[in-house]
Amino acid sequence: DAGVIQSPRHEVTEMGQEVTLRCKPISGHNSLFWYRQTMMRGLELLIYFNNNVPIDDSGMPEDRFSAKMPNASFSTLKIQPSEPRDSAVYFCASSIAGGLTDTQYFGPGTRLTVL
Amino acid sequence: GESVGLHLPTLSVQEGDNSIINCAYSNSASDYFIWYKQESGKGPQFIIDIRSNMDKRQGQRVTVLLNKTVKHLSLQIAATQPGDSAVYFCARGGNKLTFGTGTQLKVEL
Numbered sequence: 001d002a003g004v005i006q007s008p009r010h011e012v013t014e015m016g017q018e019v020t021l022r023c024k025p026i027s028g029h030n031s032l033f034w035y036r037q038t039m040m041r042g043l044e045l046l047i048y049f050n051n052n053v054p055i056d057d058s059g060m061p062e063d064r065f066s067a068k069m070p071n072a073s074f075s076t077l078k079i080q081p082s083e084p085r086d087s088a089v090y091f092c093a094s095s096i097a098g099g100l101t102d103t104q105y106f107g108p109g110t111r112l113t114v115l
Numbered sequence: 116g117e118s119v120g121l122h123l124p125t126l127s128v129q130e131g132d133n134s135i136i137n138c139a140y141s142n143s144a145s146d147y148f149i150w151y152k153q154e155s156g157k158g159p160q161f162i163i164d165i166r167s168n169m170d171k172r173q174g175q176r177v178t179v180l181l182n183k184t185v186k187h188l189s190l191q192i193a194a195t196q197p198g199d200s201a202v203y204f205c206a207r208g209g210n211k212l213t214f215g216t217g218t219q220l221k222v223e224l
Contacts, residue, residue, distance in 0.1 A: 004158075033212075043159070043204070043214040056211065091158050101147055101166065104212060106158030 002026075004107035006092050012113045018080040021110045023092030024073055029105075031098030034067055034077050035091040037109070043091075049075065050098045061086075082114045119148075119207045119215045127221045134192040136218045138205035141186055147208035150179060150190045153217070154201045162190070164208065197222050 005024040013019055025032045033048040047057040052069045060067070064083070069075040079086055089109045095102040119140040128134045140148070147166050151159035163174045165181045165188065172179050178191040192199055202217040 042216050043212075045211050048211070093158070101164070101208060103149070103161050103164070105161070106151075108156075109158050 004092055004094055004105055006090075006107040006110050008110060009108065010111045010113075012115065013082055014115050015083055016081045017114075018078065019082045019086075019112060019114075021077040021090050021092075021112070023075045023077070023107060025075070025092070025094030026105055027073070029094035029096055030072070031095045031102070031104075032069060032075050033093040033095075033104060034075070035093065035106075036088045037091060038088045046077070048098065055098075079112075082112075084114045087112055087114050119205055119213050123218055124216070125219045125221065127223055128195050129223050130195060130197060132195055134190075134195045134199070134220060136190045136192075136203050136205075136220065138188050138190075138215055139186060140188070140205075140207060145208055148179075148181065148188050149206045149208055149212070150177075151204045151206060151214075152199075152201045153204065159204060162203075192220075195220075195222050197224065 007022045031050050034046040035043050036046055037043045046059045047067045048055055049069045065079055067077045089111050091106050091109045093104040093106045095104045149164040150162040152162050153159045163177050163179050165172045165179045170181055176193045181188045200222045202219050204217045205215045207213040
């Protein structure tokens with residue numbers, strides 16, 4: 001299995017621009033998670049989906065952030081407009097069913113730099 | 116509120132020695148914990164987990180101990196190797212993983 005796939009691996013953009021991060025979960029996994037990692041705040045859960053439906057988006061920082069999962073094999077995290085404080089590594093993870101003891105498998109991350 | 120954290124930000128060990136990484140938690144509704152390893156430039160990788168009905172669980176070269184009385188868990192790595200160099204996170208399990216701050220393990224040759 002190829003594992004969780006994320007693109008791009010690196011993104012550099014200017015403040016105010018729209019940024020779209022992409023994720024392909026492991027085939028057969030029904031839950032997908034978006035995380036953000038910074039030195040100051042560590043790993044934070046932004047949002048997660050079960051069967052393509054957003055279950056909890058309480059971690060989404062503000063309205064500038066939005067996430068979609070149009071089908072079982074694809075999800076996007078969009079930031080519009082982007083700000084320098086959004087600079088971080090964004091990880092996507094997937095698990096079989098999102099249950100209490102289901103292991104989450106992480107992708108390699110997208111390193112976002114907003115100038 | 117619930118929290119999970121680690122005791123030391125950095126741990127240096129000699130190659131071949133055993134490593135012990137500690138983690139404390141509080142007020143957890145979930146006694147299910149996972150240890151993740153994150154190498155530079157990569158995403159967190161599952162190492163081992165432990166559930167509330169267990170005090171100890173062993174994997175290949177790794178052992179996790181859970182002390183529910185004092186709300187503490189540890190990850191022990193036997194015969195530490197250079198490839199073990201990474202940041203190690205304990206996480207409280209559930210639909211929403213809550214990660215600790217991480218411990219950087221440095222293996223000295």
